[in-house]
Amino acid sequence: METLEEMGQNGRHLKPTTVTLVLMRLQFAGHFSLGFRLRMLSQQRRIAQNFVTPPGENLSALRNLFKALVYTGSPETAAQLSRMQHWAKDDFQAQQRLQKMHADALLMTGRAEPYCAYAETVREQAPLPGEGRMAELVTGNRVAVVGPAETGDRLGELIDSYDVVVRPRYQPEFLAAHPETMGSRTDIAYYSGFDMDEFLTQAEEAVDRGDLQLVNARPFTHATHAHLGHRWLRFYRHDFSLCYSGAQLGIQRMVYDLLQFEPSEICIFNSDFYTGARMFSEGWRPVDRFGPGSHINDIVAAHDIKADFEFTQALMKTGIGLPPEVGPRVMRAAVSSMGTDFSILSRAAVPER
Incomplete structure (x- = not known):
């Protein structure tokens, strides 16, 4: 962890797949707190990267950003971003996925009604x-x-x-x-x-x-x-x-x-x-x-x-x-x-x- 933090301070980073392997080995060895810290650092970096290269209309990239925001304790920000319907334009499926991500972000703030409403709509549709x-x-x-x-x-x-x-x-x-x-x-x-x-x-x-x-x-x-x-x-x-x-x-x-x-x-x-x-x-x-x-x-x-x-x-x-x-x-x-x-x-x- 000292080496990884020193690398980060010097602008050097491991690829995400390598970070995942290191993280799993830490936790299999019983060092859970270090694993949690490494994951937090990786998600903070993901958020910072999105300021350099915005996800655009790529829903998978948006979802990864929203997950990172939720993981780092900012579900309100994820909820605000997921309300921006211009991400999906006229794509019904994309709009529905944004609605689900918005509901999940709000659920992390203690609001269950959007999630329940979304689930009921989907059950009626399919x-x-x-x-x-x-x-x-x-x-x-x-x-x-x-x-x-x-x-x-x-x-x-x-x-x-x-x-x-x-x-x-x-x-x-x-x-x-x-x-x-x-x-x-x-x-x-x-x-x-x-x-x-x-x-x-x-x-x-x-x-x-x-x-x-x-x-x-x-x-x-x-x-x-x-x-x-x-x-x-x-x-x-x-x-x-x-x-x-x-x-x-x-x-x-x-x-x-x-x-x-x-x-x-x-x-x-x-x-x-x-x-x-x-x-x-x-x-x-x-x-x-x-x-x-x-x-x-x-x-x-x-x-x-x-x-x-x-x-x-x-x-x-x-x-x-x-x-x-x-x-x-x-x-x-x-x-x-x-x-x-x-x-x-x-x-x-x-x-x-």
């Missing part, structure tokens, strides 16, 4: 299977989003009292072993691309029994699974978001998707945002550390944990200052105390450190 059922289950209801972390909380009874219980995956054996901490119900499950082949048959059987109502799948799995025609399988949208890298991590991605259906409340349980001594409660996944073929690698390779936590903080603001007709969107986090420097992450990711 309805997808399962969205009607999702609306029936979520709209106006109290929703518990339950992660698999061991936070020390014993809130299983409270979790089961919610109208809808949402989890990453349907895993009844795991719940049966942890009823006091995890609760017992799963109404909606979100599946990652890794889990589709392994768990989808089990989910179908659970739906047939009435133990599970709906499965939400990542958009990129549509090509390989949509032909199955399951009425209980929904592929959720994640178009032109301003998240730093691809999409948010699991819990945040779930809340982001649920929010568009305007529940009365969302409460996050059993999620420590990867700051605990273990990645998950015992029995959730066979591997909870970095290594060849591990699912955990994705946390560093395709995500930014600090940005995801700040995204959660922004979502928690969505119940503040909303007009009465929008309805309450109170977001609470029933988690252990959270430090902002993420220093404990090195213990979670690399136990020997």
Whole structure:
């Protein structure tokens, strides 16, 4: 990091792909704070470069600029820029993408109504299977989003009292072993691309029994699974978001998707945002550390944990200052105390450190 900062002061910089490789190696080695600092510097440089070479009407370049502004703590600026319709001129698709980026930028300031309005319009224009059922289950209801972390909380009874219980995956054996901490119900499950082949048959059987109502799948799995025609399988949208890298991590991605259906409340349980001594409660996944073929690698390779936590903080603001007709969107986090420097992450990711 000293060498990189010295290079920057002298006007020398690494290519973005090289910065990404250095950043991943720092975080795989447990140096998360340095990785966050390097990413912040790279995004600040991206913003500065746009003053020299403006993105013009290139929406991908504009999106990268907006993402950099959001990452560096200036979502208001991203929202103002994305309102400039001359970027898109008479291109309907470009206008729609700008509207989505504008809504995402405002969401980072605690304003949810533009995002909800955009999502409703898109659902009307291009309805997808399962969205009607999702609306029936979520709209106006109290929703518990339950992660698999061991936070020390014993809130299983409270979790089961919610109208809808949402989890990453349907895993009844795991719940049966942890009823006091995890609760017992799963109404909606979100599946990652890794889990589709392994768990989808089990989910179908659970739906047939009435133990599970709906499965939400990542958009990129549509090509390989949509032909199955399951009425209980929904592929959720994640178009032109301003998240730093691809999409948010699991819990945040779930809340982001649920929010568009305007529940009365969302409460996050059993999620420590990867700051605990273990990645998950015992029995959730066979591997909870970095290594060849591990699912955990994705946390560093395709995500930014600090940005995801700040995204959660922004979502928690969505119940503040909303007009009465929008309805309450109170977001609470029933988690252990959270430090902002993420220093404990090195213990979670690399136990020997």
